[in-house]
Amino acid sequence: MTHYDLAVIGTGSGNSLVTPDFDDKSVAVIEEGTFGGTCLNVGCIPTKMFVYASDVADAVRGSGRYGIDSTLDDVRWLEIRDRVFGRIDPIAQGGKDYRVNGPNTTAYLGHATFTGPTSLTIDVDGVPQEVTADQIVIATGAHSVIPPVVAESGVPFHTSDTIMRIDRLPRSLVILGGGFIASEFAHVFGALGVDIRIVTRGPAMLRAEDEEISRDFTQLAGKQWELHLDATLTGARERDGEVVLELAGGETVAGEMLLVATGREPNTARLGLEKAGVATHSDGRVQVDDYGRTTVPGVWSLGDATSPYQLKHVANHEARVVAHNLAHPDDLQKFNHEFVPSAVFTHPQVSSVGLTEAQAREAGIDLTVKVQRYGDTAYGWAMEDTTSIFKVIADRKTRQIVGAHVMGPQASSLIQPVIQAMSFGLPAPEMARGQYWIHPALMEVVENAVLGLDFE
Numbered sequence: 001m002t003h004y005d006l007a008v009i010g011t012g013s014g015n016s017l018v019t020p021d022f023d024d025k026s027v028a029v030i031e032e033g034t035f036g037g038t039c040l041n042v043g044c045i046p047t048k049m050f051v052y053a054s055d056v057a058d059a060v061r062g063s064g065r066y067g068i069d070s071t072l073d074d075v076r077w078l079e080i081r082d083r084v085f086g087r088i089d090p091i092a093q094g095g096k097d098y099r100v101n102g103p104n105t106t107a108y109l110g111h112a113t114f115t116g117p118t119s120l121t122i123d124v125d126g127v128p129q130e131v132t133a134d135q136i137v138i139a140t141g142a143h144s145v146i147p148p149v150v151a152e153s154g155v156p157f158h159t160s161d162t163i164m165r166i167d168r169l170p171r172s173l174v175i176l177g178g179g180f181i182a183s184e185f186a187h188v189f190g191a192l193g194v195d196i197r198i199v200t201r202g203p204a205m206l207r208a209e210d211e212e213i214s215r216d217f218t219q220l221a222g223k224q225w226e227l228h229l230d231a232t233l234t235g236a237r238e239r240d241g242e243v244v245l246e247l248a249g250g251e252t253v254a255g256e257m258l259l260v261a262t263g264r265e266p267n268t269a270r271l272g273l274e275k276a277g278v279a280t281h282s283d284g285r286v287q288v289d290d291y292g293r294t295t296v297p298g299v300w301s302l303g304d305a306t307s308p309y310q311l312k313h314v315a316n317h318e319a320r321v322v323a324h325n326l327a328h329p330d331d332l333q334k335f336n337h338e339f340v341p342s343a344v345f346t347h348p349q350v351s352s353v354g355l356t357e358a359q360a361r362e363a364g365i366d367l368t369v370k371v372q373r374y375g376d377t378a379y380g381w382a383m384e385d386t387t388s389i390f391k392v393i394a395d396r397k398t399r400q401i402v403g404a405h406v407m408g409p410q411a412s413s414l415i416q417p418v419i420q421a422m423s424f425g426l427p428a429p430e431m432a433r434g435q436y437w438i439h440p441a442l443m444e445v446v447e448n449a450v451l452g453l454d455f456e
């Protein structure tokens, strides 16, 4: 039995908990998979590197609009893939080496399970290692949910963990799901020439977004990809080297490969939380208070293991707060989840922060709403844009922006000034008038959106 000041389970955002505050302390860092966790290895970073390549392919295809003739001659998939992982894999390996050989940390490469409130057993290649710690952090992330119909059918399928490493592009890809991961991979593979067939149970894509954005995005998605909305999956089988999904009503959708993107659930089921007394929500997320404390003193949690957001910037924020709190028990900081933005790096990009229009109406806010079309600004003319929108929603009484929802090029960047205004309580008129906006930058879309709010 080895005792530590701190034990961290999971090396995604958990890896950043070993701050200089722990320089003279002993820390166990435990990882059963690839060092660096989801975002680095199978999430944000590789997906966005692929998205960039796919954006370039789309730009080539679309160049005729500007009087430039070009043809997309070839897509060298293996080079695209190896550019991504040639960059990422050494970072994961370097991170692991640093924890294995670095100062004051001991790396345990195996699956951790609680045996009591302050004790863990770690299965390292079949050999149990017993560890106790004054403080333990559960930063175990989440994994893809596989609907039983798919799991029990025995058909081969990919998840986001495996699809990026395939050896050749399929002719066609069936994607089950219509959320973040489905939309991003539809763009990645669709732009590289794969026929995309999306099967999702809802009536629209990206249903968690503002209704107008979800509706407009679904329309554009339908022009790029084959969409099967309102689908109930009843069976799955293989036929002539293809995977066939069977839907209620008798329709079938077939493709050379299947990607399952039907949500992610927290990695808490095989953690022995009941032995520690750590309580979870009904969906498996670890229960924490505003400081990241679980129901057991000395046990903390952060990121996808506990958060409803499942976003890397949230996991990183929570890690910063927990890192502080671990070392400063008399000066605890709170998580700040007030204005959590998100972006979907699909085609076109989508981003959002704050309340949707429907949520704001439901909250009884006296609203002013402006939908600014990119195409009605100078830069939008340069882009020949006809579909992109920046929607901003404000409270007429307080003059504060309560939400923004964007669909179009650079949506993930354009939304940032609104996030800033909301976070620092800057009223919309001051935001619009109190600073210069570079003319004729694309950012004028934001300026005009905020100027268009009606506070009379």
Ligand SMILES: Cc1cc2nc3c(=O)[nH]c(=O)nc-3n(C[C@H](O)[C@H](O)[C@H](O)COP(=O)(O)OP(=O)(O)OC[C@H]3O[C@@H](n4cnc5c(N)ncnc54)[C@H](O)[C@@H]3O)c2cc1C
Pocket (backbone or CB within 6 Å): 009, 010, 011, 012, 013, 014, 030, 031, 032, 033, 034, 035, 036, 037, 038, 039, 040, 042, 043, 044, 045, 047, 048, 110, 111, 112, 113, 139, 140, 141, 142, 160, 181, 267, 270, 271, 302, 303, 304, 305, 309, 310, 311, 312, 313, 314, 315
């Ligand atoms: C395809 C995809 C794209 C994404 N893109 C974005 C994006 O663009 N922007 C964004 O903000 N978010 C994105 N996300 C979400 C983001 O990746 C996650 O929110 C974030 O990585 C969660 O970090 P974490 O530290 O909580 O968990 P993770 O990074 O998942 O780390 C948890 C670690 O714990 C380990 N572990 C689990 N259980 C145990 C155990 N019992 N013992 C030992 N080790 C264990 C796991 O192996 C894992 O390495 C994406 C996710 C996916 C899947």
Ligand SMILES: NC(=O)c1ccc[n+]([C@@H]2O[C@H](COP(=O)([O-])OP(=O)(O)OC[C@H]3O[C@@H](n4cnc5c(N)ncnc54)[C@H](O)[C@@H]3O)[C@@H](O)[C@H]2O)c1
Pocket (backbone or CB within 6 Å): 147, 176, 177, 178, 179, 180, 181, 182, 184, 199, 200, 201, 202, 206, 207, 231, 233, 261, 262, 263, 264, 309, 310, 311, 342, 343, 344, 345
């Ligand atoms: N850019 C980003 O920030 C980014 C990118 C990828 C993933 N993520 C994170 O990962 C999380 C998980 O992504 P996701 O796309 O798997 O989940 P999601 O919750 O975004 O979407 C799941 C989709 O699957 C559909 N679905 C669920 N069960 C189904 C079934 N049985 N048959 C057909 N359709 C079904 C849902 O209706 C929904 O459209 C996201 O919520 C997000 O937080 C973030």
